[in-house]
Amino acid sequence: MDDQEAMVCYGCVDDDHLQQLIRSEGRSTGCFYCGKKRKAISIGRLSDLVAEVMYAFFESAPYGERGDELTFHVAEILGCGDSCAPLVGDVCGELVSCSQWQIMQGDEPRFDEFGLYSRLQFWPVETERKWRDFKSGIMHKSRFFNQSGKEFLEWLFGSIDSFRRGSTSDLNEDGVVRTIKADGNVELFRARECSLAEAQEIARNPDDQLGAPPKEKARAGRMNPEGVPVFYGAFERKTCVAELRPPVGGFVISGQFKLTRDLRVLDFKRLEDAYEHAPLSLFDPEYRLKMERRKFLTTFHGKIKNPVLPKHEHEYLTTQVIAEYLSTQHTPRIDGVIFESAQNSGGLNIVLFAHVVSMDSAGQVLRPPHDLNRPTRGIEYVPMTLVLHKIKAVEFDRDDHPYTGAPSHLFGEYYRSEDDWDW
Structure with a gap:
């Protein structure tokens, strides 16, 4: 997805700290998801923020133990309900994909599209x-x-x-x-x-x-x-x-x-x-x-x-x-x-x-x-x-x-x- 087109505003997430972060570093533009003109950041930037949280507080579920799909955790992190499924889907898409250039450099997706994850204890x-x-x-x-x-x-x-x-x-x-x-x-x-x-x-x-x-x-x-x-x-x-x-x-x-x-x-x-x-x-x-x-x-x-x-x-x-x-x-x-x-x-x-x-x-x-x-x-x-x-x-x-x-x-x-x- 083109980051220049996909902008997400603070009103499309429910987490207070994330809302404040978008307000502080975002720019006023039309939101791709709600259509309102508010402070917003790119979907790529939002995905990077979510990735930092995932790296810090989550892990791949150990074999034989219960875990949840990436979409579940991303929705929870963003504080989203069913109404923001498109946003969750786009963030997950960014987390599990690599550009052609990244693949040529030997990079791998940050997260497994079909993997299960659980919170670190x-x-x-x-x-x-x-x-x-x-x-x-x-x-x-x-x-x-x-x-x-x-x-x-x-x-x-x-x-x-x-x-x-x-x-x-x-x-x-x-x-x-x-x-x-x-x-x-x-x-x-x-x-x-x-x-x-x-x-x-x-x-x-x-x-x-x-x-x-x-x-x-x-x-x-x-x-x-x-x-x-x-x-x-x-x-x-x-x-x-x-x-x-x-x-x-x-x-x-x-x-x-x-x-x-x-x-x-x-x-x-x-x-x-x-x-x-x-x-x-x-x-x-x-x-x-x-x-x-x-x-x-x-x-x-x-x-x-x-x-x-x-x-x-x-x-x-x-x-x-x-x-x-x-x-x-x-x-x-x-x-x-x-x-x-x-x-x-x-x-x-x-x-x-x-x-x-x-x-x-x-x-x-x-x-x-x-x-x-x-x-x-x-x-x-x-x-x-x-x-x-x-x-x-x-x-x-x-x-x-x-x-x-x-x-x-x-x-x-x-x-x-x-x-x-x-x-």
């Missing part, structure tokens, strides 16, 4: 590097006023509100950031290790004694530094007891709590199989990094929920900083997080941040209708729900592998160098 190498730099920076350099750490978290969580695990438009049904309704009859539980004498003291004032501790008594934990009160709870009583890892023969007391206002929480469990609904353009120079970010976020639940071993509590610093960012810097603010229990398979933990549970943040908490001057917490104890548990036995689950002392990749936990990854 790659790992989030650059994002993992950013994550390691972030952890190192806050653990060994500066936690507070760490601008690079803040910038990383802004980049990582910037569009988290648009992530969904399904295709519905109901963000609360499928959204990674979900709203838990105060009137939704959600049962939350919290537990404390105690002696029998302490259990009696808790029973006299369970709302204060079993709820989030005051800032003077708040010890450092997974989601808070020392002196910052948070509510560590679970959706099941069994889970909140197990999370304490109590000794056999000891006592634990637990109680049920309810919300006094709606809360926005980030559900890390949902994040495992969620995706960002905002489309990514293959023509975006930052496409790869943005795709790496999406892939990295699907693995983030594992980084959050893994238990920290005794004498390694300093590793909580990473999750403490993340919680601080979500509760104080992210817009709109996150009230808490949900993650899977490491102690009770299938159980879910919930952590509610300081501005939800602390009486000191009076400007941020609900003032009940019956007393507009008295602040209250965003969560409160449900009367007559205390249960005292005597620990009789502890269950363990494990992975067993034959071991000879030879180097091996046990338990799926090993570092893969960049050269090991598939692209």
